[in-house]
Amino acid sequence: MKHIALITGASSGFGWATARKLAEKGYDLILTGRRGDRLQALETELHNMFGTKCRLLVFDIRDKKTVFQQIETLEDNWKKIDLLINNAGLALGRDYFEEADMDDWETMIDTNLKGVIYITRAVLPHMIVHKKGHIINMGSIAGKEIYEKGNVYCASKHALDALSRSMRVDLLRHGIKVTAIHPGAAETEFSIVRFKGDSEKAEAVYNGFKPLDPEDIAETIWFCASQPAHVCINDLEITCTAQANAYLFHKE
Numbered sequence: 001m002k003h004i005a006l007i008t009g010a011s012s013g014f015g016w017a018t019a020r021k022l023a024e025k026g027y028d029l030i031l032t033g034r035r036g037d038r039l040q041a042l043e044t045e046l047h048n049m050f051g052t053k054c055r056l057l058v059f060d061i062r063d064k065k066t067v068f069q070q071i072e073t074l075e076d077n078w079k080k081i082d083l084l085i086n087n088a089g090l091a092l093g094r095d096y097f098e099e100a101d102m103d104d105w106e107t108m109i110d111t112n113l114k115g116v117i118y119i120t121r122a123v124l125p126h127m128i129v130h131k132k133g134h135i136i137n138m139g140s141i142a143g144k145e146i147y148e149k150g151n152v153y154c155a156s157k158h159a160l161d162a163l164s165r166s167m168r169v170d171l172l173r174h175g176i177k178v179t180a181i182h183p184g185a186a187e188t189e190f191s192i193v194r195f196k197g198d199s200e201k202a203e204a205v206y207n208g209f210k211p212l213d214p215e216d217i218a219e220t221i222w223f224c225a226s227q228p229a230h231v232c233i234n235d236l237e238i239t240c241t242a243q244a245n246a247y248l249f250h251k252e
C-alpha cells in the first residue's frame with residue numbers, strides 16, 4: 001500500500017517542492033492551502049509526472065472548525081496519514097516592536113502556532129489508531145535565535161519549537177515520530193508575503209549571497225521521512241553556506 005502524506009501550505013515554496021519530492025518517491029498526497037487554483041495546478045503536474053493520486057483540501061488553517069471539518073471529509077483510505085508536514089506559515093512585517101502592526105502579529109500567531117495545533121489534533125487520532133506516524137514541523141532559525149525586528153515571528157517559531165519538543169514527549173507512547181526542521185533564509189514567496197507584495201524589498205533580502213532553495217528543504221524533509229522505523233531525526237537546523245546564524249551573513 002502507498003504511503004500518504006498531508007502537506008500544509010503546498011501551494012508554494014517548501015510545500016510545493018516537498019510535494020514534488022514525495023510524489024517522486026511514490027507517496028499519495030493530501031495537499032492543503034487557501035489557493036485552490038495553485039493546488040489544482042500542482043495536482044495536474046504531479047499526476048502527469050508521476051501518476052500521483054492527490055486529494056486537495058482548500059481551507060484557511062486559522063479556522064479551527066473548518067480544519068477539523070476538512071479532515072473529517074476525507075474518505076477512510078485517505079485518513080490513514082503516515083506523514084503530516086506542518087509547513088504552512090508566514091512572517092508579516094519587519095518592524096520595531098513598538099511600531100509593528102498588531103493584526104500582523106495575531107495573524108502570525110494564529111497561523112504559525114494555532115494552525116499547527118488545530119491540524120495536528122485533527123490528524124492525530126488517525127495516527128494513534130495505527131500506532132505509527134511521523135509529524136514534521138517547519139520551524140525556523142528564527143525559532144532558535146532572535147534578530148532585530150523579528151519579534152513576534154521569532155516568538156511564534158520559538159513557541160513552535162517548544163511545541164515540537166512537547167509533542168515528541170507526549171506522543172512517545174504512541175510510537176509517533178516528531179521532527180522539527182529549522183531553515184535559515186530560503187528564497188520562496190516568504191519575503192514577498194512578509195513585505196506585502198513589495199518585490200524590491202523582498203528581493204533585497206537575498207542580495208549578495210546564495211540562499212537555500214525550496215528543493216534543499218524538500219530534500220531534507222525526505223531525508224527525515226525516509227529513515228528506518230527505529231530512527232527519528234528530532235531536530236535539524238539548516239542554513240545556506242553564507243549564513244552562520246539568524247543574523248550573520250557573508251555577502252559578496
Ligand code: NDP
Pocket residue numbers: 008009010011012013014015032033034035036038059060061062087088089090091111138139140141182183184185186187188189190191193
Ligand atoms: P511561501 O510563502 O512560499 O509558502 C507558505 C505556504 O503557507 C503557502 O502555501 C500558503 O498557502 C500557506 N499558508 C500561509 N498562510 C496560510 C493559512 N492561513 N492557511 C493555509 N495555508 C496558509 O513560504 P515558504 O515556503 O518559505 O514557507 C513555508 C514555511 O517555512 C513557513 O512556515 C515559514 O515560516 C517557514 N520558513 C521559511 C523560511 C524562508 O526563508 N523561506 C525559512 C525558515 C522557515 P496559501 O497562501 O495558498 O494559503
Ligand code: 8X3
Pocket residue numbers: 139140141142150183184185186246
Ligand atoms: C524565515 C527565516 O531569517 O527570515 O523563517 O526569519 S528568517
